[in-house]
Each structure stands twice: as C-alpha cells, then as structure tokens.
Amino acid sequence: MTPWQLLDTATVPGNGGELQLYQRGTEFSIKLAGRGELMSSRVHGSEEVLAEQTCVRLTAEHPRLLIGGLGMGFTLAAALRHVGEQARITVAELVPAVVSWNRGVLGGCAGYPLQDPRVSVHDGDVAQLLKREEPAYDAIVLDVDNGPEGLTHRNNNWLYSMDGLNAAYAALRPAGILAVWSAGAAPEFMQRLQKVGFDVDEMRVRAHGKKGARHTLWFARR
Template sequence: MIPRVLLGTAQVPGGGELRLLQRGAEFSIMLGANELMNSRLSGSEEALAEQACERIGARPGVRMLIGGLGMGFTLRAALARLGPDAEVAVAEIVPAVVEWARGPMAALHGDSLTDPRTRIFEGDVAAAIAEGEWDAILLDVDNGPDGISRPGNDRLYGASGLARARAALRPGGVLAVWSSAPSKPFARRLDEAGFAVDEVVARATRKGGARHVIWFATKA
C-alpha cells in the first residue's frame, strides 16, 4: 500500500490545524480526523459552479465570488463556463492553502490561478461579500451550514449573514451554498431571507459517491 505523506500544515484562524497529505497522485486536506477535501472527489464542487453559471445565464461582465479555494475544482469549473470579461474572486482565509495550490498541487490547479479573470483575496469571505455588486456568491468554506472548521462561519449562514449576502447580489443574482449534508433549518432561513430556493443533490464524483447538497438561492 502506498503510504500517505504529510506535505504541510497550517493553522486555521479561530482554531484547528489543516494538514495536506499525498498518497501517490491523490491529495487530501484534513482537519483532525475529518477529511475536508480529496482530489478524487470533485463532482459536487464542480456542480456548484456549473449550475450557478446556468442560473445567472449569459450576461456581460459577470462578477463571481467563490468562498474557499480548496483544491480549485469550483474555480476551474467557473472559468470554463464564463466569458472573457468575467471576474472571479476567490476568498481564502488560510494563506497556506493558496501556497499549496501554487506549490505541491500546482498541476491540479493548472493555469486557473494565473488566468487574467481570477483574483485571489486572502482573507475572510465575509469581507469580500461586503464589496457588493456580485452576480453570484458561491460558498464552500466549510462542511456546510453546520460546519466544523470555523465556528465563525456561522455568521455566514445565520439570518444576518444571509441578509448581507442578498444585499451584495445584483438583481437575479445567486447565492450558492455547498454542504456535505441536508439542513432543513438552513433551507428555512434562506426562504425567510427572501430568496427563491432550489435545493439540489450532487454526487461526490461524476459516477456516484456520497450525496452532497447545494442550495441555489436567487435574489428576485
């Protein structure tokens, strides 16, 4: 059996330590005993971008914000579907994740980080949301509304956080939220925040795997 090799560690603001591991060509990022992401499991992260792009449709100068760089699956899927005049800002609060993307995982990310449409925002996605005037805000910053890595992420998913996200969206804009599991309370909060909500099940891989949930919440 090919052993896992520890490539790096990084502290998460607010507590916890991320570990980047490699086994052969496979990468994984762990938080304690929890695997937050794996390079073999990209299906639902790609669906997050693909379906968000479908919902906002063809419009000039699309401004998209992605919360969480991770292994870059969502970013690459968005770039593949957006026009040459789009802007895709990626907010990543752990600087080491960006360093890993440019270092040991560079082949996985391809040219997505040097694409002229990409802007890396090293900081809290809440600060990036506050810039406003987004056509789409995609959140994959934790394991979902009941996240485990940063208690502070709760402010993104609570009533006040959803109100700020809605205010930052252009008319017809979409807030898309990835989750490892369903959450009826969160779906209810989206509705109460004034969004038109579509809850979609997406598989971890193109061929199947775990069932993840994505909420697509449209600003009327």
C-alpha cells in the same frame, strides 16, 4: 499500497485547528487534525456541479463572481470553464497556506486556475467582503467548510445565519445567485434562505459522478 506522506500543515485562524496536506502518488488529501479528511483530489464532482449550475443561472453579460473557499481549486476551475473572457472572479481563502499550496504542489489537480487572469485572490474571510453590503456580485458561491454547520472555523457559522444571508443578499446585484455547498441536508437552512427573500432551488448530487455520498446544493436567486 503506497503510504500517505505529510507535506505541510497550516493553522486555521480563529482556533479552527490544523490543516494537514498529504500526498500518495498523484493523489492529494487535506485533513483537519483529529477530525478526518476535508477534501480529496479524487472526489470533486459536487463542487464542479455547484459552479456549473451557478453559471447556468447567471443573467449578466460580463458577470462578477465571488467564491468563498479555494479548497483544491476545483470549484474555481469549473466556474472559469463556464464564464466568458470578460468575467471576473474573486476567490476568498481564509488560510494563506491553502493559496500557497494551490500555487504550488496542488495547482496541477485543477489545472492551475489561480493563473487565470480573470481571477483575483482575497486573503481572508469571505465574510469581510459580504459585510460591505453593497451590490457588487452577480453570483456568490460558498464552498466553505462543511456547509451550514462549520467544522474548521466557528465564524463560518455567521455566513449561514440570518445576518450572514442578509449580507449576501445585499452584496448581490439584481437577479444575482447565492450558491451554497453542503455535505448533507439542512431543511432549516433552505427555510432561512426563503425567509431572507431568496427564490431557492435545491439539488442533491453525488460526490463523484454517480458514486459517493450525496451532497446538497442550494441556488438562491435575489
């Protein structure tokens, strides 16, 4: 079997550890040193469902979306396939190297979505945008870390706290959607969303088609 080759490493701000980019043939993997694989170019079905189901729920004619977490670009690419030419998407990515990887060696995995003129990149924490607390978005998609319990960046926990969810609520336009990806179930998180005032739908989907682990998606309407 072809061995994995380490292509690059990057430090996660805020003492979040080290990301490692690996390649084996046409397959790519991003790992967190000492914690294992975070994402793979082979497995991205639930991320695509997250974006697709968010877009299905949009009511705005020319929507503006905010995606927290670029990853390998699959969530962004799926969103672009399901919105019109007048839509605008901001993707916030905390680790600058992840953006560079997606502009370079990783770009082909998802079809180079960063080259789409509808996309702009915020180099920094998505929380910075949410803390402005102004109704700027028709959808906020959080594909950050491992879900409600962060692995790579402790400050990610704020996103899923009552303060973070209240900020997301304030950043959404009327009838806007907050969509959240999680590696596992978190009943208390759904209760938190409802306490903020969201109407919430929960979905369980396979990581890749009908195979793999079951991931949890929440779609919370303002």
